[in-house]
Amino acid sequence: MKKNILCIGAGYVGGPTMAVMADRCPECRIRVADLNAARIRAWQSGEPPIYEPGLKEIVARTLNRNLFFTADADAAIEEAEIIFVSVNTPTKTFGEGAGRAADLQYWEKTARQIKAHARTPKIVVEKSTVPVRTAEAMEYILNAGGGVRFEVLSNPEFLAEGTAIEDLLHPDRVLIGGRDTPEGRAAVAELVELYAHWVPRERILTAGVWSSELSKLAANAFLAQRISSINALSAICETTGADVAEVARAVGMDSRIGPRFLKAGVGFGGSCFKKDLLNLVYLCESNGLPEAAHYWRQVVEMNEYQRRRFVRGMLAHMFNTVVDKRIAVFGFAFKADTGDTRESPAIHICRQLAEERAKLVVHDPKALENARIDLADLGDAVRYEPDPYRAAEGAHAIALLTDWALYRELDYRRIYEAMVKPACIFDGRNALDHGALFEIGFNVYAIGKPPRAH
Ligand code: UDX
Numbered sequence: 001m002k003k004n005i006l007c008i009g010a011g012y013v014g015g016p017t018m019a020v021m022a023d024r025c026p027e028c029r030i031r032v033a034d035l036n037a038a039r040i041r042a043w044q045s046g047e048p049p050i051y052e053p054g055l056k057e058i059v060a061r062t063l064n065r066n067l068f069f070t071a072d073a074d075a076a077i078e079e080a081e082i083i084f085v086s087v088n089t090p091t092k093t094f095g096e097g098a099g100r101a102a103d104l105q106y107w108e109k110t111a112r113q114i115k116a117h118a119r120t121p122k123i124v125v126e127k128s129t130v131p132v133r134t135a136e137a138m139e140y141i142l143n144a145g146g147g148v149r150f151e152v153l154s155n156p157e158f159l160a161e162g163t164a165i166e167d168l169l170h171p172d173r174v175l176i177g178g179r180d181t182p183e184g185r186a187a188v189a190e191l192v193e194l195y196a197h198w199v200p201r202e203r204i205l206t207a208g209v210w211s212s213e214l215s216k217l218a219a220n221a222f223l224a225q226r227i228s229s230i231n232a233l234s235a236i237c238e239t240t241g242a243d244v245a246e247v248a249r250a251v252g253m254d255s256r257i258g259p260r261f262l263k264a265g266v267g268f269g270g271s272c273f274k275k276d277l278l279n280l281v282y283l284c285e286s287n288g289l290p291e292a293a294h295y296w297r298q299v300v301e302m303n304e305y306q307r308r309r310f311v312r313g314m315l316a317h318m319f320n321t322v323v324d325k326r327i328a329v330f331g332f333a334f335k336a337d338t339g340d341t342r343e344s345p346a347i348h349i350c351r352q353l354a355e356e357r358a359k360l361v362v363h364d365p366k367a368l369e370n371a372r373i374d375l376a377d378l379g380d381a382v383r384y385e386p387d388p389y390r391a392a393e394g395a396h397a398i399a400l401l402t403d404w405a406l407y408r409e410l411d412y413r414r415i416y417e418a419m420v421k422p423a424c425i426f427d428g429r430n431a432l433d434h435g436a437l438f439e440i441g442f443n444v445y446a447i448g449k450p451p452r453a454h
Protein backbone atom coordinates (compact mmCIF):
# COMPACT_ATOMS: atom_id res chain seq x y z
CA MET A 1 0.00 0.00 0.00
CA LYS A 2 1.40 3.35 -1.05
CA LYS A 3 -0.37 5.62 1.37
CA ASN A 4 -2.15 5.27 4.66
CA ILE A 5 -5.12 7.52 5.12
CA LEU A 6 -7.35 7.95 8.14
CA CYS A 7 -10.67 9.74 8.30
CA ILE A 8 -12.05 10.63 11.72
CA GLY A 9 -15.87 10.80 11.59
CA ALA A 10 -17.91 8.25 9.61
CA GLY A 11 -20.99 10.38 8.97
CA TYR A 12 -22.63 11.81 5.85
CA VAL A 13 -19.40 13.40 4.71
CA GLY A 14 -16.65 11.07 5.93
CA GLY A 15 -18.26 7.76 4.92
CA PRO A 16 -19.15 8.43 1.25
CA THR A 17 -16.02 10.55 0.63
CA MET A 18 -13.69 7.82 1.84
CA ALA A 19 -15.61 5.08 0.02
CA VAL A 20 -15.14 6.93 -3.28
CA MET A 21 -11.50 7.69 -2.50
CA ALA A 22 -10.84 4.01 -1.72
CA ASP A 23 -12.54 3.02 -4.97
CA ARG A 24 -10.49 5.45 -7.08
CA CYS A 25 -7.17 5.05 -5.24
CA PRO A 26 -6.76 1.28 -4.94
CA GLU A 27 -3.16 1.63 -3.78
CA CYS A 28 -4.18 3.63 -0.70
CA ARG A 29 -5.22 1.99 2.53
CA ILE A 30 -8.06 3.98 4.02
CA ARG A 31 -9.40 3.68 7.51
CA VAL A 32 -12.48 5.45 8.79
CA ALA A 33 -12.97 5.84 12.52
CA ASP A 34 -15.97 6.92 14.55
CA LEU A 35 -16.79 7.11 18.25
CA ASN A 36 -20.20 5.72 17.50
CA ALA A 37 -19.69 1.94 17.61
CA ALA A 38 -23.15 1.17 16.16
CA ARG A 39 -22.35 3.34 13.13
CA ILE A 40 -19.05 1.51 12.64
CA ARG A 41 -20.74 -1.89 12.89
CA ALA A 42 -23.22 -0.84 10.21
CA TRP A 43 -20.44 0.27 7.85
CA GLN A 44 -18.52 -2.94 8.54
CA SER A 45 -21.57 -5.06 7.74
CA GLY A 46 -21.75 -3.58 4.23
CA GLU A 47 -25.11 -1.94 5.06
CA PRO A 48 -24.14 1.75 5.35
CA PRO A 49 -25.90 3.62 8.18
CA ILE A 50 -26.91 6.36 5.71
CA TYR A 51 -28.94 6.00 2.53
CA GLU A 52 -27.22 7.36 -0.55
CA PRO A 53 -27.81 6.10 -4.09
CA GLY A 54 -24.78 4.09 -5.34
CA LEU A 55 -23.02 4.08 -1.97
CA LYS A 56 -23.70 0.48 -1.08
CA GLU A 57 -22.23 -0.76 -4.36
CA ILE A 58 -19.02 1.22 -3.88
CA VAL A 59 -18.67 0.01 -0.30
CA ALA A 60 -19.20 -3.57 -1.49
CA ARG A 61 -16.27 -3.18 -3.92
CA THR A 62 -13.86 -1.63 -1.43
CA LEU A 63 -14.77 -2.93 2.04
CA ASN A 64 -11.88 -4.90 3.58
CA ARG A 65 -9.92 -4.48 0.33
CA ASN A 66 -8.53 -1.02 1.02
CA LEU A 67 -11.41 0.48 3.02
CA PHE A 68 -11.68 -0.37 6.72
CA PHE A 69 -13.89 0.91 9.52
CA THR A 70 -12.84 1.07 13.16
CA ALA A 71 -14.12 2.40 16.46
CA ASP A 72 -10.54 2.96 17.62
CA ALA A 73 -9.20 6.16 16.06
CA ASP A 74 -6.32 6.34 18.56
CA ALA A 75 -4.72 3.16 17.24
CA ALA A 76 -5.06 4.26 13.60
CA ILE A 77 -3.58 7.76 13.99
CA GLU A 78 0.10 6.93 13.99
CA GLU A 79 -0.05 4.72 10.92
CA ALA A 80 -1.69 7.42 8.77
CA GLU A 81 0.20 10.04 6.77
CA ILE A 82 -2.93 12.00 5.91
CA ILE A 83 -5.77 12.45 8.42
CA PHE A 84 -9.11 13.82 7.27
CA VAL A 85 -11.32 15.24 9.98
CA SER A 86 -15.03 15.10 9.27
CA VAL A 87 -16.55 15.22 12.73
CA ASN A 88 -19.75 17.11 13.39
CA THR A 89 -19.61 20.88 13.87
CA PRO A 90 -23.17 21.79 14.86
CA THR A 91 -24.40 25.25 15.77
CA LYS A 92 -23.61 26.13 19.39
CA THR A 93 -26.62 25.74 21.66
CA PHE A 94 -25.11 27.39 24.73
CA GLY A 95 -23.03 30.35 25.88
CA GLU A 96 -21.40 33.00 23.70
CA GLY A 97 -22.63 32.86 20.09
CA ALA A 98 -25.39 30.35 20.99
CA GLY A 99 -27.67 29.74 18.00
CA ARG A 100 -25.12 31.20 15.55
CA ALA A 101 -21.50 30.20 16.11
CA ALA A 102 -20.18 26.72 15.36
CA ASP A 103 -19.65 24.33 18.23
CA LEU A 104 -16.07 23.25 17.75
CA GLN A 105 -15.77 20.94 20.75
CA TYR A 106 -15.63 17.75 18.65
CA TRP A 107 -13.11 19.32 16.29
CA GLU A 108 -10.85 20.42 19.12
CA LYS A 109 -11.10 17.06 20.91
CA THR A 110 -10.11 15.38 17.66
CA ALA A 111 -7.10 17.69 17.24
CA ARG A 112 -5.94 16.89 20.76
CA GLN A 113 -6.47 13.21 20.12
CA ILE A 114 -4.32 13.38 16.98
CA LYS A 115 -1.61 15.23 18.87
CA ALA A 116 -1.63 12.68 21.68
CA HIS A 117 -1.17 9.68 19.39
CA ALA A 118 1.02 10.93 16.53
CA ARG A 119 4.75 10.22 16.62
CA THR A 120 5.57 11.27 13.03
CA PRO A 121 4.54 14.35 10.94
CA LYS A 122 1.04 14.33 9.49
CA ILE A 123 -1.10 16.28 7.11
CA VAL A 124 -4.41 17.08 8.82
CA VAL A 125 -7.24 17.95 6.45
CA GLU A 126 -10.35 19.77 7.64
CA LYS A 127 -13.36 18.41 5.78
CA SER A 128 -16.09 19.48 8.18
CA THR A 129 -17.50 22.95 7.55
CA VAL A 130 -15.85 25.21 10.05
CA PRO A 131 -15.65 28.94 10.73
CA VAL A 132 -12.94 30.86 8.94
CA ARG A 133 -9.58 30.62 10.73
CA THR A 134 -10.33 27.26 12.39
CA ALA A 135 -7.33 25.74 10.62
CA GLU A 136 -5.15 28.31 12.32
CA ALA A 137 -6.49 27.39 15.74
CA MET A 138 -6.05 23.71 14.95
CA GLU A 139 -2.50 24.21 13.79
CA TYR A 140 -1.81 26.08 17.01
CA ILE A 141 -3.16 23.23 19.15
CA LEU A 142 -1.40 20.57 17.11
CA ASN A 143 1.97 22.30 17.04
CA ALA A 144 1.90 23.62 20.64
CA GLY A 145 4.82 22.48 22.75
CA GLY A 146 6.96 21.46 19.76
CA GLY A 147 7.61 17.86 18.74
CA VAL A 148 5.98 16.37 15.64
CA ARG A 149 5.02 18.94 12.91
CA PHE A 150 1.51 19.06 11.52
CA GLU A 151 0.38 20.79 8.35
CA VAL A 152 -3.30 21.71 8.35
CA LEU A 153 -5.17 21.95 5.03
CA SER A 154 -8.72 23.02 4.29
CA ASN A 155 -10.58 20.80 1.82
CA PRO A 156 -14.28 21.65 2.13
CA GLU A 157 -16.89 19.19 0.93
CA PHE A 158 -19.47 20.42 -1.58
CA LEU A 159 -21.43 17.19 -1.93
CA ALA A 160 -25.18 17.32 -1.63
CA GLU A 161 -27.11 14.50 0.00
CA GLY A 162 -28.91 12.19 -2.38
CA THR A 163 -26.32 12.87 -5.08
CA ALA A 164 -23.22 12.43 -2.89
CA ILE A 165 -21.64 9.69 -4.97
CA GLU A 166 -22.18 11.49 -8.27
CA ASP A 167 -20.88 14.76 -6.71
CA LEU A 168 -17.81 12.95 -5.41
CA LEU A 169 -17.07 11.13 -8.67
CA HIS A 170 -17.62 14.17 -10.90
CA PRO A 171 -17.18 17.28 -8.76
CA ASP A 172 -17.57 20.77 -10.27
CA ARG A 173 -14.37 21.52 -8.38
CA VAL A 174 -12.21 20.25 -5.55
CA LEU A 175 -10.89 23.04 -3.36
CA ILE A 176 -7.70 22.69 -1.34
CA GLY A 177 -6.48 25.49 0.89
CA GLY A 178 -3.01 25.52 2.36
CA ARG A 179 -0.33 27.82 3.67
CA ASP A 180 2.02 29.61 1.31
CA THR A 181 5.15 28.07 2.83
CA PRO A 182 7.35 25.27 1.45
CA GLU A 183 5.72 22.78 3.86
CA GLY A 184 2.24 24.09 3.08
CA ARG A 185 2.78 23.86 -0.67
CA ALA A 186 4.16 20.32 -0.35
CA ALA A 187 1.14 19.22 1.66
CA VAL A 188 -1.25 20.77 -0.88
CA ALA A 189 0.62 19.00 -3.70
CA GLU A 190 0.20 15.68 -1.92
CA LEU A 191 -3.56 16.12 -1.60
CA VAL A 192 -3.83 17.30 -5.22
CA GLU A 193 -2.08 14.07 -6.27
CA LEU A 194 -4.66 12.03 -4.40
CA TYR A 195 -7.68 13.71 -6.04
CA ALA A 196 -5.98 13.68 -9.45
CA HIS A 197 -6.58 9.90 -9.46
CA TRP A 198 -10.09 10.68 -10.68
CA VAL A 199 -10.65 14.44 -10.89
CA PRO A 200 -9.31 16.36 -13.93
CA ARG A 201 -6.47 18.69 -12.87
CA GLU A 202 -8.21 21.84 -14.07
CA ARG A 203 -11.01 21.13 -11.61
CA ILE A 204 -8.67 20.96 -8.62
CA LEU A 205 -8.31 24.47 -7.25
CA THR A 206 -5.76 25.53 -4.71
CA ALA A 207 -6.12 28.60 -2.52
CA GLY A 208 -5.09 30.11 0.78
CA VAL A 209 -6.50 28.38 3.85
CA TRP A 210 -8.79 31.24 4.81
CA SER A 211 -10.16 31.66 1.28
CA SER A 212 -10.87 27.97 1.15
CA GLU A 213 -12.72 27.99 4.48
CA LEU A 214 -14.71 31.09 3.53
CA SER A 215 -15.55 29.72 0.05
CA LYS A 216 -17.50 26.87 1.61
CA LEU A 217 -19.63 29.26 3.66
CA ALA A 218 -20.00 31.56 0.66
CA ALA A 219 -21.14 28.79 -1.71
CA ASN A 220 -23.82 27.60 0.70
CA ALA A 221 -24.90 31.18 1.47
CA PHE A 222 -25.37 31.91 -2.26
CA LEU A 223 -27.36 28.72 -2.82
CA ALA A 224 -29.59 29.37 0.19
CA GLN A 225 -30.04 32.98 -0.89
CA ARG A 226 -31.39 31.87 -4.26
CA ILE A 227 -33.99 29.70 -2.53
CA SER A 228 -35.02 32.50 -0.16
CA SER A 229 -35.23 34.90 -3.11
CA ILE A 230 -37.57 32.67 -5.10
CA ASN A 231 -39.61 31.93 -1.97
CA ALA A 232 -39.96 35.67 -1.31
CA LEU A 233 -41.24 35.98 -4.88
CA SER A 234 -43.67 33.08 -4.35
CA ALA A 235 -45.47 35.14 -1.72
CA ILE A 236 -46.02 38.02 -4.10
CA CYS A 237 -47.08 35.56 -6.84
CA GLU A 238 -49.85 34.22 -4.64
CA THR A 239 -51.24 37.69 -4.01
CA THR A 240 -50.96 38.94 -7.61
CA GLY A 241 -51.96 35.84 -9.58
CA ALA A 242 -48.52 35.33 -11.13
CA ASP A 243 -47.13 31.78 -11.26
CA VAL A 244 -43.76 31.36 -9.56
CA ALA A 245 -42.73 28.51 -11.87
CA GLU A 246 -43.22 30.76 -14.89
CA VAL A 247 -41.29 33.55 -13.21
CA ALA A 248 -38.44 31.18 -12.24
CA ARG A 249 -38.28 29.86 -15.79
CA ALA A 250 -38.11 33.31 -17.33
CA VAL A 251 -35.53 34.52 -14.82
CA GLY A 252 -33.43 31.36 -14.93
CA MET A 253 -33.07 31.43 -18.72
CA ASP A 254 -30.89 34.50 -18.33
CA SER A 255 -27.52 32.79 -18.65
CA ARG A 256 -26.08 35.19 -16.08
CA ILE A 257 -28.57 33.84 -13.52
CA GLY A 258 -29.00 30.20 -14.52
CA PRO A 259 -31.91 27.80 -13.94
CA ARG A 260 -30.88 25.81 -10.85
CA PHE A 261 -31.89 26.39 -7.23
CA LEU A 262 -34.88 28.49 -8.21
CA LYS A 263 -37.51 26.03 -7.08
CA ALA A 264 -39.98 27.62 -4.67
CA GLY A 265 -41.14 25.42 -1.82
CA VAL A 266 -41.59 25.16 1.92
CA GLY A 267 -38.01 26.35 2.43
CA PHE A 268 -34.59 24.81 2.61
CA GLY A 269 -33.50 22.27 5.20
CA GLY A 270 -30.47 20.07 5.63
CA SER A 271 -27.48 20.16 7.86
CA CYS A 272 -25.59 22.88 5.98
CA PHE A 273 -27.48 25.91 4.76
CA LYS A 274 -28.81 27.31 8.01
CA LYS A 275 -25.70 26.40 9.94
CA ASP A 276 -23.36 27.94 7.41
CA LEU A 277 -25.45 31.09 7.02
CA LEU A 278 -25.42 31.53 10.78
CA ASN A 279 -21.69 30.92 10.81
CA LEU A 280 -21.32 33.69 8.27
CA VAL A 281 -23.59 35.97 10.29
CA TYR A 282 -21.52 35.36 13.39
CA LEU A 283 -18.30 35.93 11.48
CA CYS A 284 -19.60 39.29 10.22
CA GLU A 285 -20.83 40.31 13.68
CA SER A 286 -17.62 39.39 15.40
CA ASN A 287 -15.65 41.34 12.81
CA GLY A 288 -17.70 44.49 13.43
CA LEU A 289 -19.80 44.27 10.26
CA PRO A 290 -23.43 44.41 11.49
CA GLU A 291 -24.91 45.42 8.08
CA ALA A 292 -23.31 42.43 6.36
CA ALA A 293 -24.51 40.20 9.23
CA HIS A 294 -28.06 41.53 8.86
CA TYR A 295 -28.02 40.91 5.10
CA TRP A 296 -27.26 37.18 5.47
CA ARG A 297 -29.48 36.81 8.56
CA GLN A 298 -32.41 37.85 6.40
CA VAL A 299 -31.91 34.76 4.17
CA VAL A 300 -32.56 32.57 7.23
CA GLU A 301 -35.53 34.67 8.32
CA MET A 302 -37.15 34.44 4.88
CA ASN A 303 -36.84 30.64 5.16
CA GLU A 304 -38.65 30.61 8.50
CA TYR A 305 -41.30 33.00 7.18
CA GLN A 306 -41.97 30.68 4.23
CA ARG A 307 -42.79 27.77 6.58
CA ARG A 308 -45.09 29.89 8.72
CA ARG A 309 -46.76 31.24 5.59
CA PHE A 310 -47.41 27.67 4.38
CA VAL A 311 -49.16 26.71 7.63
CA ARG A 312 -51.13 29.97 7.67
CA GLY A 313 -52.27 29.17 4.12
CA MET A 314 -53.42 25.71 5.20
CA LEU A 315 -55.44 27.17 8.04
CA ALA A 316 -56.99 29.84 5.84
CA HIS A 317 -58.15 27.26 3.28
CA MET A 318 -59.49 24.89 5.94
CA PHE A 319 -61.99 27.31 7.47
CA ASN A 320 -59.42 28.66 9.93
CA THR A 321 -59.33 25.55 12.06
CA VAL A 322 -57.62 22.20 11.92
CA VAL A 323 -58.57 21.08 15.42
CA ASP A 324 -58.95 17.27 15.36
CA LYS A 325 -58.72 17.22 11.57
CA ARG A 326 -56.52 14.51 10.17
CA ILE A 327 -53.71 15.77 7.96
CA ALA A 328 -51.57 13.38 5.95
CA VAL A 329 -48.00 14.60 5.71
CA PHE A 330 -46.36 13.30 2.53
CA GLY A 331 -42.61 13.40 3.03
CA PHE A 332 -40.56 14.24 6.08
CA ALA A 333 -36.93 14.20 4.85
CA PHE A 334 -35.40 17.61 4.10
CA LYS A 335 -35.34 16.64 0.43
CA ALA A 336 -35.94 13.59 -1.76
CA ASP A 337 -33.59 10.59 -1.93
CA THR A 338 -32.35 10.86 1.63
CA GLY A 339 -33.52 9.64 5.01
CA ASP A 340 -31.93 12.70 6.65
CA THR A 341 -34.30 15.03 8.49
CA ARG A 342 -31.84 17.52 9.95
CA GLU A 343 -33.42 21.02 9.81
CA SER A 344 -36.19 19.59 7.65
CA PRO A 345 -39.01 22.10 7.07
CA ALA A 346 -41.37 19.20 7.89
CA ILE A 347 -40.27 19.27 11.54
CA HIS A 348 -41.40 22.87 11.96
CA ILE A 349 -44.54 22.54 9.87
CA CYS A 350 -45.67 19.43 11.81
CA ARG A 351 -45.03 21.20 15.09
CA GLN A 352 -47.08 24.22 14.04
CA LEU A 353 -49.92 21.98 12.88
CA ALA A 354 -49.79 20.02 16.13
CA GLU A 355 -50.00 23.30 18.01
CA GLU A 356 -53.18 23.98 16.07
CA ARG A 357 -54.30 20.56 17.39
CA ALA A 358 -54.41 18.74 14.08
CA LYS A 359 -54.00 14.95 14.03
CA LEU A 360 -50.99 14.16 11.86
CA VAL A 361 -50.19 11.00 9.92
CA VAL A 362 -46.66 11.13 8.58
CA HIS A 363 -45.48 9.12 5.59
CA ASP A 364 -41.95 9.02 4.19
CA PRO A 365 -40.22 6.19 2.29
CA LYS A 366 -36.87 6.61 4.11
CA ALA A 367 -37.24 9.02 7.00
CA LEU A 368 -39.96 7.57 9.26
CA GLU A 369 -37.50 6.45 11.94
CA ASN A 370 -35.94 9.91 12.09
CA ALA A 371 -39.39 11.53 12.09
CA ARG A 372 -40.32 9.44 15.13
CA ILE A 373 -37.29 10.80 16.98
CA ASP A 374 -37.75 14.41 15.82
CA LEU A 375 -41.41 14.53 16.92
CA ALA A 376 -41.17 12.18 19.91
CA ASP A 377 -42.49 14.82 22.33
CA LEU A 378 -45.72 15.24 20.33
CA GLY A 379 -46.83 11.75 21.40
CA ASP A 380 -50.28 10.68 20.20
CA ALA A 381 -50.79 13.75 18.02
CA VAL A 382 -48.69 12.04 15.33
CA ARG A 383 -48.97 8.62 13.71
CA TYR A 384 -46.22 7.19 11.48
CA GLU A 385 -47.49 5.28 8.48
CA PRO A 386 -45.37 3.36 5.96
CA ASP A 387 -48.23 3.16 3.43
CA PRO A 388 -49.20 6.47 1.76
CA TYR A 389 -52.72 5.27 0.97
CA ARG A 390 -53.39 4.40 4.58
CA ALA A 391 -51.86 7.72 5.64
CA ALA A 392 -54.45 9.60 3.58
CA GLU A 393 -57.45 7.49 4.70
CA GLY A 394 -59.97 9.70 6.49
CA ALA A 395 -57.76 12.79 6.12
CA HIS A 396 -59.10 16.28 5.43
CA ALA A 397 -55.89 17.34 3.76
CA ILE A 398 -52.57 16.18 2.37
CA ALA A 399 -49.50 18.35 2.89
CA LEU A 400 -46.70 17.37 0.52
CA LEU A 401 -43.43 18.46 2.12
CA THR A 402 -40.73 16.40 0.34
CA ASP A 403 -40.55 15.93 -3.42
CA TRP A 404 -40.12 12.14 -3.48
CA ALA A 405 -40.82 10.84 -7.00
CA LEU A 406 -43.24 8.22 -5.61
CA TYR A 407 -45.75 10.93 -4.71
CA ARG A 408 -46.19 11.72 -8.39
CA GLU A 409 -47.06 8.09 -9.14
CA LEU A 410 -49.79 7.46 -6.57
CA ASP A 411 -53.39 6.72 -7.55
CA TYR A 412 -54.94 10.01 -6.43
CA ARG A 413 -58.42 8.95 -7.48
CA ARG A 414 -58.21 6.14 -4.91
CA ILE A 415 -56.78 8.56 -2.35
CA TYR A 416 -59.54 11.10 -3.02
CA GLU A 417 -62.26 8.49 -2.49
CA ALA A 418 -60.90 7.66 0.96
CA MET A 419 -60.62 11.26 2.20
CA VAL A 420 -63.04 13.58 4.00
CA LYS A 421 -64.59 16.18 1.62
CA PRO A 422 -63.71 18.84 0.68
CA ALA A 423 -60.36 17.14 0.20
CA CYS A 424 -57.43 19.53 0.05
CA ILE A 425 -53.91 19.07 -1.24
CA PHE A 426 -51.23 21.55 -0.19
CA ASP A 427 -48.32 20.96 -2.49
CA GLY A 428 -45.34 22.43 -0.64
CA ARG A 429 -42.90 21.43 -3.38
CA ASN A 430 -44.94 22.08 -6.52
CA ALA A 431 -44.31 18.45 -7.38
CA LEU A 432 -47.75 17.19 -8.43
CA ASP A 433 -49.97 17.53 -11.51
CA HIS A 434 -52.33 20.19 -10.18
CA GLY A 435 -54.68 20.15 -13.17
CA ALA A 436 -55.24 16.39 -12.87
CA LEU A 437 -55.80 16.61 -9.11
CA PHE A 438 -58.33 19.39 -9.54
CA GLU A 439 -60.16 17.30 -12.14
CA ILE A 440 -60.39 14.42 -9.65
CA GLY A 441 -62.08 16.77 -7.19
CA PHE A 442 -59.33 18.01 -4.91
CA ASN A 443 -58.94 21.64 -3.88
CA VAL A 444 -55.32 22.26 -4.83
CA TYR A 445 -53.09 24.84 -3.19
CA ALA A 446 -49.50 25.15 -4.36
CA ILE A 447 -46.63 27.49 -3.59
CA GLY A 448 -46.63 30.71 -5.60
CA LYS A 449 -49.58 29.68 -7.77
CA PRO A 450 -53.23 30.68 -7.95
CA PRO A 451 -55.43 28.39 -5.79
CA ARG A 452 -57.70 25.87 -7.57
CA ALA A 453 -60.79 25.34 -5.45
CA HIS A 454 -64.20 23.91 -6.39
C1 UDX B 1 -26.11 21.54 0.36
C2 UDX B 1 -25.22 22.02 -0.80
O1 UDX B 1 -25.93 21.84 -2.04
C3 UDX B 1 -23.91 21.26 -0.81
O2 UDX B 1 -23.07 21.75 -1.84
C4 UDX B 1 -23.25 21.45 0.54
O3 UDX B 1 -22.03 20.76 0.60
C5 UDX B 1 -24.16 20.97 1.66
O4 UDX B 1 -25.40 21.65 1.59
P1 UDX B 1 -27.74 19.48 0.80
O5 UDX B 1 -28.07 20.14 2.08
O6 UDX B 1 -27.41 18.02 0.82
O7 UDX B 1 -26.47 20.19 0.11
O8 UDX B 1 -28.96 19.64 -0.19
P2 UDX B 1 -29.42 20.62 -1.37
O9 UDX B 1 -29.72 19.80 -2.55
O10 UDX B 1 -28.51 21.75 -1.56
O11 UDX B 1 -30.83 21.12 -0.81
C6 UDX B 1 -30.94 21.89 0.37
C7 UDX B 1 -32.37 22.29 0.64
O12 UDX B 1 -32.82 23.26 -0.29
C8 UDX B 1 -33.37 21.13 0.55
O13 UDX B 1 -34.26 21.22 1.64
C9 UDX B 1 -34.06 21.36 -0.77
O14 UDX B 1 -35.36 20.84 -0.79
C10 UDX B 1 -34.07 22.88 -0.84
N1 UDX B 1 -34.15 23.42 -2.21
C11 UDX B 1 -33.16 23.19 -3.12
C12 UDX B 1 -35.24 24.22 -2.58
O15 UDX B 1 -36.15 24.46 -1.78
N2 UDX B 1 -35.28 24.74 -3.84
C13 UDX B 1 -34.30 24.53 -4.77
O16 UDX B 1 -34.41 25.06 -5.90
C14 UDX B 1 -33.19 23.73 -4.39
Ligand code: ADP
Binds near residue numbers: 009034128
Ligand atom coordinates in the same frame (compact mmCIF):
# COMPACT_ATOMS: atom_id res chain seq x y z
P1 ADP C 1 -21.38 15.28 8.72
O1 ADP C 1 -22.72 15.53 8.06
O2 ADP C 1 -20.56 16.54 8.83
O3 ADP C 1 -20.62 14.14 8.14
P2 ADP C 1 -22.25 13.60 10.95
O4 ADP C 1 -22.88 14.03 12.22
O5 ADP C 1 -23.02 12.78 9.97
O6 ADP C 1 -21.71 14.94 10.26
O7 ADP C 1 -20.92 12.79 11.22
C1 ADP C 1 -19.95 13.17 12.12
C2 ADP C 1 -19.46 11.91 12.84
O8 ADP C 1 -18.27 12.23 13.58
C3 ADP C 1 -20.43 11.30 13.84
O9 ADP C 1 -20.72 9.97 13.46
C4 ADP C 1 -19.68 11.36 15.20
O10 ADP C 1 -19.90 10.20 15.99
C5 ADP C 1 -18.24 11.41 14.73
N1 ADP C 1 -17.27 11.96 15.71
C6 ADP C 1 -17.35 13.10 16.42
N2 ADP C 1 -16.25 13.27 17.19
C7 ADP C 1 -15.43 12.20 16.97
C8 ADP C 1 -14.14 11.76 17.44
N3 ADP C 1 -13.43 12.47 18.29
N4 ADP C 1 -13.65 10.56 16.98
C9 ADP C 1 -14.34 9.83 16.09
N5 ADP C 1 -15.56 10.19 15.61
C10 ADP C 1 -16.11 11.35 16.02
